[in-house]
Amino acid sequence: MVAALDKQNTAELERISAVVKGGFLRSGGITTPEQQDLSSGSQERPAASQSATSSSSAGSLCDIATVNEDINRDERSRATGYIGKGSEIAWLQKLSEEVGKLGHPIESSPHELSSEEESLTALSYHLDHLSFSTLEAGDPQALPQRALSDQLIAIYFAKVDPSFPLLNKTLFSTQYHQALTKSRSPSRKWLTILNLIYAIGAKYMQLSERNWADAIDDRSFLSRALALNADQSLLGEHADLQQVQIWVLYAIYHLTSAQINRAWHMAGRAARCAIALGLNLRAGGLNVDATSRESRTRLWWSLFILEQLLSVMTGRTSCIDWRSFSIPAPLPFDEAQFQAPQAAKYLSDLALRERTFVLTAQTPRFRIEARNKLLRAVEPSSSLYLFYLADLAAISHAAVNAVYSLHACLGVSKGAHAKITHYQRMLGDWRSSLQSSFEFTDRNGRLKLAEPCPEQIALALAFYSSQIIINRPCLTRPGIQKVTETRHPRTAFANATALLCLQSAMDLMAIFPDLPDMGWLCEMTPWWSVVHYIMQALIILLIQLCVGPVDVVKGAHTETGQGAVGTAEEPEVILRVSKKCLRWLHAIASRSPSSRRAFITCERLLRRIATINGFDLEGVPQAATLAARTTNSSLENYYAQRGRSPQQPSESAHGDAMREASTWWGADYTYSEPDAENQAYLPFSLDPTLLDFLENALE
Structure with a gap:
C-alpha cells in the first residue's frame, strides 16, 4: 500500500480498496457492527453434495487432507x-x-461448530504439551544399585524386547556383566543405551505399581542418556548402528510417556540413519556373520513396526514405504535355535529364506499356504511372534497408505471399494496363517481366547486395530439433501464395511476382562499402546451411537440398516461396550495422565449423547472420582507446562518490543501467539495518509 501511494499507482490502490471492502479487515480483527452481523450467520455454506457418497462430519474418504488450524x-x-x-x-x-449436531436435522454451519474445545490440540489426549520440569544428569557414568539395575533390565527384555528386538540380547548381557564388574569400561553410546533401557523399565514400573508418583524416577536415566549422547547433534558425527538403536529407544521411551509427537520425530531420525546405513536392503556377500546379519534385520523390523504404529496414531505419512526395502522378514527362530539344523539352513541360504518366509503383502495368495505350513511346524517363540507382528505391520502399512493417502481415491468409489476389499481379504489371510499358539479366533472368525498369552493378546489388538482403521471411512452418516431434509441411504458395500468396523471395535474390547484389572493389563498387553487401542474402539462405538441405524440400498429397495454382525444391534449393546471402555480408561487414569485426559473427553461426549438420546449411564465412572495423583497439580514436580507466561511484560520489555518492531525475524508474515502478545503492547501507529485511505475504502 505504501509503495502504491509513493508511486501514485491508481490501479493498485483500487485493487487494495476492493480487498478491504471484501472482508480483509474483518479477518484481521477490524469489524463494524454490520460486519459482525454478516459474519455471525448470514453467510451460507455451499450446497452439500447430493450424491449417495456424501457423508456427514463423522468423517469419510471424501474428506481431503487439509490443515484447518495454524499449527x-x-x-x-x-x-x-x-x-x-x-x-x-x-x-x-x-x-x-x-455430537454438536445431535437434535438438528440439517448439518450446522462449520462456523457454529468451531471452538477451542473442538480443536485437535484440545482434544489430543497425548502429553506432548508437557516437558520435564528438571533434568539434572549428575554423574553420567553412575549406575543404580545392582538389584534395581537387574530389575529394570529384566522388565525391558520381558515386556518390550519381544515386540522391538533391536538389541542382540546375548551380546548385551555379556557387555552388561563386564560393565558391572568393571573388567572393561563401557563406551558412551553403550551407556546411553543402558540408561534408556532403565528409563523405559521405570515407565513400566510407574504403570504397574499402585502409586504412579511413588515409582522410580525415569527422568534421572533420561537426563544421563541425553548428557552421554549430547555430541550426536545434527552437526555431530555420522550415525552408526548404535546410534540407530539409541534413536529407536528414545522413540520407545517417548511412546511409553504418551509423548507421541516426540516419538514420531525420533523414529524419523532413526529411519533416516538406518536407510543411510543400508539396513533396509538385503545383505548379500557381506563380511558379516549370520547372527549379526539377523540382529540388523530385527533392528530394521523393530523400527518399521514402531514407525507404523506412530504413523497410525498421528495420522501422518510414514517416512518408510513398505515397497522401499528388500530386507527379508525376521527369521521365526530364537537366537538359541540358530545352531539347530532347521534354523541354520535358512541363516546360511538367503535365497531359500526369502522364498520360504515371505510377507503376505508381497506374495501371491497361492504361495501363502506353503509358507503357512512351514510356520505351523515352527516351535512357538518370541521370534515367531515377531514374524507375525512384522507381517501384520506390513499389511497395515500398505492398507493405510492405499486408503488414506493423498493419492487414494476420493469418495467411496469403486476404486476405494476394491482397495478396502483387497486388504480385508489380506488381513483374513494373515489371521488364517496364525499358529495355534497365537490364534485368537474360532473357525468362523469370531474372537476366542481360551488360555491367552501376551503375544496372542498383542496380535489380536493389532489385528482389530487394523480392521478398524481400514473400514473406518464407511462408518458415517450419509449426506443430507437440504431441500427435502432427507438423508441418502448407504450402499450395501458401505453398510457391510461400516458394520465390520463396528464389530472389530466390539471384538477388540472383548479381549479385555469386564472388570478393569491393572495387573492383567501390565502382564498381558502392549502397555505402551493400550490406551490408543481403547480409544480407537471407543470412538467408533460413540460414532455409531451418534449415527444410529442407516437406511441401506439393496437392489431396488431401501431397507432399514442392520447393526453389527453377530449382535442384537440395539444401542444398548453398543452402550454397554462403551461403558466398558470408559471403565478401563478410568482405571488406567489412576496411573496415567494421558488416560485421564482421554477419559474426561470421552465421558463428556458420552454424557451429551446420552442426554439427547435418553441412554442410561449407570456404571459409567464419574470424572470427579479420578485419582488425584495424575492431575496437573500433582504433576507439577514431574512435568512442566510449556507455553507463554501469563505475566505482563515490564517497562523494559515493552521498550525492547518497540525497538524490535522495526524488524521482523519470523519465518513468514504471521505471528505465533507469543509474538502476537508482544505486538499487542506496541502503540498503534499508521501514516495519516494511509488512515484517510482506509476510511475512504470502508465508506
Whole structure:
C-alpha cells in the first residue's frame, strides 16, 4: 500500500480498496457492527453434495487432507503437530462435531461448530504439551544399585524386547556383566543405551505399581542418556548402528510417556540413519556373520513396526514405504535355535529364506499356504511372534497408505471399494496363517481366547486395530439433501464395511476382562499402546451411537440398516461396550495422565449423547472420582507446562518490543501467539495518509 501511494499507482490502490471492502479487515480483527452481523450467520455454506457418497462430519474418504488450524500458532499446537484423518484424534474431532449436531436435522454451519474445545490440540489426549520440569544428569557414568539395575533390565527384555528386538540380547548381557564388574569400561553410546533401557523399565514400573508418583524416577536415566549422547547433534558425527538403536529407544521411551509427537520425530531420525546405513536392503556377500546379519534385520523390523504404529496414531505419512526395502522378514527362530539344523539352513541360504518366509503383502495368495505350513511346524517363540507382528505391520502399512493417502481415491468409489476389499481379504489371510499358539479366533472368525498369552493378546489388538482403521471411512452418516431434509441411504458395500468396523471395535474390547484389572493389563498387553487401542474402539462405538441405524440400498429397495454382525444391534449393546471402555480408561487414569485426559473427553461426549438420546449411564465412572495423583497439580514436580507466561511484560520489555518492531525475524508474515502478545503492547501507529485511505475504502 505504501509503495502504491509513493508511486501514485491508481490501479493498485483500487485493487487494495476492493480487498478491504471484501472482508480483509474483518479477518484481521477490524469489524463494524454490520460486519459482525454478516459474519455471525448470514453467510451460507455451499450446497452439500447430493450424491449417495456424501457423508456427514463423522468423517469419510471424501474428506481431503487439509490443515484447518495454524499449527505454528503457539507452543501447544506445535507440540501436538499435524494430525491426519487416519488418527483416532481426528476421529474424535469429527465425533465432537457430530455430537454438536445431535437434535438438528440439517448439518450446522462449520462456523457454529468451531471452538477451542473442538480443536485437535484440545482434544489430543497425548502429553506432548508437557516437558520435564528438571533434568539434572549428575554423574553420567553412575549406575543404580545392582538389584534395581537387574530389575529394570529384566522388565525391558520381558515386556518390550519381544515386540522391538533391536538389541542382540546375548551380546548385551555379556557387555552388561563386564560393565558391572568393571573388567572393561563401557563406551558412551553403550551407556546411553543402558540408561534408556532403565528409563523405559521405570515407565513400566510407574504403570504397574499402585502409586504412579511413588515409582522410580525415569527422568534421572533420561537426563544421563541425553548428557552421554549430547555430541550426536545434527552437526555431530555420522550415525552408526548404535546410534540407530539409541534413536529407536528414545522413540520407545517417548511412546511409553504418551509423548507421541516426540516419538514420531525420533523414529524419523532413526529411519533416516538406518536407510543411510543400508539396513533396509538385503545383505548379500557381506563380511558379516549370520547372527549379526539377523540382529540388523530385527533392528530394521523393530523400527518399521514402531514407525507404523506412530504413523497410525498421528495420522501422518510414514517416512518408510513398505515397497522401499528388500530386507527379508525376521527369521521365526530364537537366537538359541540358530545352531539347530532347521534354523541354520535358512541363516546360511538367503535365497531359500526369502522364498520360504515371505510377507503376505508381497506374495501371491497361492504361495501363502506353503509358507503357512512351514510356520505351523515352527516351535512357538518370541521370534515367531515377531514374524507375525512384522507381517501384520506390513499389511497395515500398505492398507493405510492405499486408503488414506493423498493419492487414494476420493469418495467411496469403486476404486476405494476394491482397495478396502483387497486388504480385508489380506488381513483374513494373515489371521488364517496364525499358529495355534497365537490364534485368537474360532473357525468362523469370531474372537476366542481360551488360555491367552501376551503375544496372542498383542496380535489380536493389532489385528482389530487394523480392521478398524481400514473400514473406518464407511462408518458415517450419509449426506443430507437440504431441500427435502432427507438423508441418502448407504450402499450395501458401505453398510457391510461400516458394520465390520463396528464389530472389530466390539471384538477388540472383548479381549479385555469386564472388570478393569491393572495387573492383567501390565502382564498381558502392549502397555505402551493400550490406551490408543481403547480409544480407537471407543470412538467408533460413540460414532455409531451418534449415527444410529442407516437406511441401506439393496437392489431396488431401501431397507432399514442392520447393526453389527453377530449382535442384537440395539444401542444398548453398543452402550454397554462403551461403558466398558470408559471403565478401563478410568482405571488406567489412576496411573496415567494421558488416560485421564482421554477419559474426561470421552465421558463428556458420552454424557451429551446420552442426554439427547435418553441412554442410561449407570456404571459409567464419574470424572470427579479420578485419582488425584495424575492431575496437573500433582504433576507439577514431574512435568512442566510449556507455553507463554501469563505475566505482563515490564517497562523494559515493552521498550525492547518497540525497538524490535522495526524488524521482523519470523519465518513468514504471521505471528505465533507469543509474538502476537508482544505486538499487542506496541502503540498503534499508521501514516495519516494511509488512515484517510482506509476510511475512504470502508465508506
